[in-house]
Amino acid sequence: VSLVWFEGHIYDDEPLPIDPGDRGLLLGDGIFETLLVVGHTALWRAEHLARLENAARKLVLRLNLEVVGQAIKELLELAHETHVLRVTLSRGAGVRGLAGQGIKPTILVSLDSFDPKMIFQPVKLITSSIRRSTSSVAARTKTLSYLDNVMAAREATAQHAEDALLLNTDGFAASSTISNLFLLKSDQLITPSLDQAILPGIMRRALLDEAASLGFAPVERPVEPAELLTADAVFLTNSLRFIRPVTAIDELPMRSRNLDSFINCLCKLAKQQCGTDLRLI
Amino acid sequence: VSLVWFEGHIYDDEPLPIDPGDRGLLLGDGIFETLLVVGHTALWRAEHLARLENAARKLVLRLNLEVVGQAIKELLELAHETHVLRVTLSRGAGVRGLAGQGIKPTILVSLDSFDPKMIFQPVKLITSSIRRSTSSVAARTKTLSYLDNVMAAREATAQHAEDALLLNTDGFAASSTISNLFLLKSDQLITPSLDQAILPGIMRRALLDEAASLGFAPVERPVEPAELLTADAVFLTNSLRFIRPVTAIDELPMRSRNLDSFINCLCKLAKQQCGTDLRLI
Numbered sequence: 001v002s003l004v005w006f007e008g009h010i011y012d013d014e015p016l017p018i019d020p021g022d023r024g025l026l027l028g029d030g031i032f033e034t035l036l037v038v039g040h041t042a043l044w045r046a047e048h049l050a051r052l053e054n055a056a057r058k059l060v061l062r063l064n065l066e067v068v069g070q071a072i073k074e075l076l077e078l079a080h081e082t083h084v085l086r087v088t089l090s091r092g093a094g095v096r097g098l099a100g101q102g103i104k105p106t107i108l109v110s111l112d113s114f115d116p117k118m119i120f121q122p123v124k125l126i127t128s129s130i131r132r133s134t135s136s137v138a139a140r141t142k143t144l145s146y147l148d149n150v151m152a153a154r155e156a157t158a159q160h161a162e163d164a165l166l167l168n169t170d171g172f173a174a175s176s177t178i179s180n181l182f183l184l185k186s187d188q189l190i191t192p193s194l195d196q197a198i199l200p201g202i203m204r205r206a207l208l209d210e211a212a213s214l215g216f217a218p219v220e221r222p223v224e225p226a227e228l229l230t231a232d233a234v235f236l237t238n239s240l241r242f243i244r245p246v247t248a249i250d251e252l253p254m255r256s257r258n259l260d261s262f263i264n265c266l267c268k269l270a271k272q273q274c275g276t277d278l279r280l281i
Numbered sequence: 282v283s284l285v286w287f288e289g290h291i292y293d294d295e296p297l298p299i300d301p302g303d304r305g306l307l308l309g310d311g312i313f314e315t316l317l318v319v320g321h322t323a324l325w326r327a328e329h330l331a332r333l334e335n336a337a338r339k340l341v342l343r344l345n346l347e348v349v350g351q352a353i354k355e356l357l358e359l360a361h362e363t364h365v366l367r368v369t370l371s372r373g374a375g376v377r378g379l380a381g382q383g384i385k386p387t388i389l390v391s392l393d394s395f396d397p398k399m400i401f402q403p404v405k406l407i408t409s410s411i412r413r414s415t416s417s418v419a420a421r422t423k424t425l426s427y428l429d430n431v432m433a434a435r436e437a438t439a440q441h442a443e444d445a446l447l448l449n450t451d452g453f454a455a456s457s458t459i460s461n462l463f464l465l466k467s468d469q470l471i472t473p474s475l476d477q478a479i480l481p482g483i484m485r486r487a488l489l490d491e492a493a494s495l496g497f498a499p500v501e502r503p504v505e506p507a508e509l510l511t512a513d514a515v516f517l518t519n520s521l522r523f524i525r526p527v528t529a530i531d532e533l534p535m536r537s538r539n540l541d542s543f544i545n546c547l548c549k550l551a552k553q554q555c556g557t558d559l560r561l562i
Contacts, residue, residue, distance in 0.1 A: 019296055135411050136411060138429050144426075145309040145428035150310050154379075
């Protein structure tokens with residue numbers, strides 16, 4: 001299934017009438033969010049919409065949350081399995097010129113099938129040649145200018161890995177192309193801090209908030225790549241796959257000890273929202 | 282006028298039937314070129330198509346140059362004033378996932394009005410807080426992931442300047458959001474080298490090739506921002522505005538001595554192609 005809400009209509013696997021001047025299409029001038037949908041519920045919906053709002057403020061994009069909420073509502077009524085819901089907001093079509101403002105932002109909300117087998121899947125990484133720039137707006141926001149992530153993911157595929165680890169321009173470990181990075185080291189849950197050219201992940205925030213209750217001290221700071229080698233566990237988080245143990249980076253094996261309590265914790269939080277255990281879908 | 286060639290049809294200021302999964306729209310996964318059109322001629326057309334081809338190779342995008350050529354031909358027949366012609370190529374719609382390949386690339390060629398008054402216009406710059414990353418594919422290719430340039434241009438507008446100077450992640454002067462950067466220093470024509478996170482500009486190449494005949498030694502190397510202060514001239518080049526003297530950076534006045542021979546030279550080259558003197562349109 002692929003349904004798209006666009007300008008008040010729902011399109012069923014059909015082309016959308018997009019303005020040829022749309023700055024999302026021409027310049028990657030916009031933002032997006034992806035949410036997992038289980039049983040008519042979009043998980044961590046409030047947090048995703050809050051992040052969308054923050055990103056819109058950063059890019060000075062007008063965002064009508066009421067319209068987005070209505071679009072999500074209409075699509076969720078049509079949900080019947082595990083889906084990925086994507087909210088896309090572009091600056092719309094406007095005058096030519098980079099600094100030009102769109103007349104009216106474009107909102108596009110899509111509902112696609114999502115294979116739940118992808119959740120919790122272990123992952124092998126390679127280190128990308130592409131770095132995340134600490135001065136880049138695109139590196140710390142979920143924007144339509146995603147090409148560097150696309151190219152890093154292609155490097156991974158070419159080297160028979162599932163995803164790529166990106167360092168930042170200061171040489172610290174930042175994230176993967178689609179996920180935040182975590183490591184466990186004795187009683188510390190460590191993740192790159194928000195100044196490290198990373199996205200402020202929703203699952204990242206959830207785990208940091210729960211760490212203490214699981215007996216771990218949450219630590220946000222720059223992470224040296226070499227630290228990953230000696231960690232008790234290295235793992236990735238995102239809103240579609242939750243936690244993925246990293247089994248290797250550049251063919252060096254990584255440990256994944258003590259991950260169960262974190263997986264259980266996210267499953268409990270998800271079940272409170274949708275009534276379903278993610279391990280059973 | 283705004284005409285768009287898309288999938289074999291010409292759309293006159295109408296919405297385009299775009300696949301909702303188009304990776305250009307969703308991920309900035311594509312490339313583009315902009316050419317100045319004067320009297321049915323797209324200037325430096327062969328060079329722009331060669332750069333498009335190089336960029337397609339870098340991104341592993343399939344490019345049907347015959348189709349692009351046919352689209353350009355059809356649009357040029359409809360040209361009747363000074364236009365900007367833009368060729369956009371995205372990876373098309375495909376399977377989900379960053380590394381996914383589009384089933385069929387999307388080609389979109391547009392013809393819009395262009396006000397020739399913008400050519401040769403002097404420009405005031407501010408220095409952007411955003412830097413061009415030397416490891417970024419997007420920073421050295423004309424891609425649909427243009428957001429950092431958009432945000433830098435917005436910084437310029439907010440500070441009452443027309444464009445922004447971007448340094449690269451090594452701290453050297455790289456380019457503006459839309460133009461290559463040059464300086465004159467006695468008998469040297471200096472511009473950041475291609476390893477400085479810049480686009481390989483068509484006008485940049487043309488000027489470097491002509492420098493010797495104008496009595497200047499062409500020099501491509503890293504450029505310290507402080508060098509701009511003592512240059513005989515600082516100027517920008519791109520395919521729509523040709524040469525723009527930089528009159529100030531961050532309100533520090535810049536010189537623009539000895540630019541006439543370079544402007545004359547580009548005008549001569551353009552006239553050979555389109556028969557018109559750019560200074561008279």
